[in-house]
Amino acid sequence: MNSNQINLKQFIPTVLICGLCGGGLLILSTMVSTKGWWSMLIYLLVLSVTVLTLKAKKRVEITYLIAFMALVLTFMLMSYILYFYISIFVNPDNGITFMGHAWRFFAILGLAVLSGALMGLLFKKQNQNLAQTT
Secondary structure (H helix, E strand, O other), X not given: OOOOOOOHHHXXXXXXXXXXXXXXXXXXXXXXXXXXXXXXXXXXXXXHHHHHHHHHHOOOOOOHHHHHHHHHHHHHHHHHHHHXXXXXXXXXXXXXXXXXXXXXXXXXXXXXXXXXXXXXXHHHHHHHHHHHHO
8 A cells, every 4th residue: 555545444433432431421511511612622632542542553654634624524423423413303393495405514514614623733843743752
């Protein structure tokens, strides 16, 4: 395999487990509290745990691209679990049109790309610091 190619089988199970657990935590936070900032802390915690788990496995070399992809996929999975929970169980007759759902899909995708890019840079910086010390 070329060094520029990414083997999805190496990090998809971690992304799925962390994304499902994170989505469950988001649902639990909406049941327990009405404070919206808890969700930001949960996103930060779960995204950090995802990359740190990938680092701990030692099977995956964490590059910026792998960190970015893992973070975006985890963020999207968590967000859609919460979105479907709210759409189906909390407010089923919300009257949102197809364009409303499409707009929300692209808004969540944009937030996922932004957060993945920022946190990917954070973990890329850590990898560069580790490479310089060795």
